[in-house]
Amino acid sequence: MIIDFSISPFGKGESLSRYVAEAYKIIEDSGLTHEFHAMGTNIEGEWDEVMSVIKACRDRILEMAGRVSISIRIDDRKGVSDALSRKVRAAKEEMR
Known part of the structure; x- marks a missing residue:
């Protein structure tokens, strides 16, 4: 399975690089094959593995921002x- 996803906090201004960096650390630490691009990240793995990574990213950004938007294509x-x-x-x- 390949997923393409993007995650963005709400109400935190125009510069999101701090949040992207936090999510990317989680993706990198997962050990799954991934490819970072300008509008999101592709991740390859089994359903539970990939969804676990997305959940971890969501949890981290929610800690930092309080509200998050996630787009996922599978x-x-x-x-x-x-x-x-x-x-x-x-x-x-x-x-x-």
């Missing part, structure tokens, strides 16, 4: 592993 394909790098590689090959 690509869940049975029997597929290493999908994150495989999807990117396949798209790049089509661009040649």
Whole structure:
């Protein structure tokens, strides 16, 4: 499963890098395959693993901000592993 998610606190101004850094530490410490990008983070893993990471990020940002918005998109394909790098590689090959 690949998820793409973003998490943002409400009412904390325009600069969110402090909150992004806190969430990223949690993602990094999870040991799951992930890819950080300008609008969020992709994480690959099993349902319970990925949702546990999202919950930990939510809990941490709620401690800091009191209110949080989370957007999640999920690509869940049975029997597929290493999908994150495989999807990117396949798209790049089509661009040649």
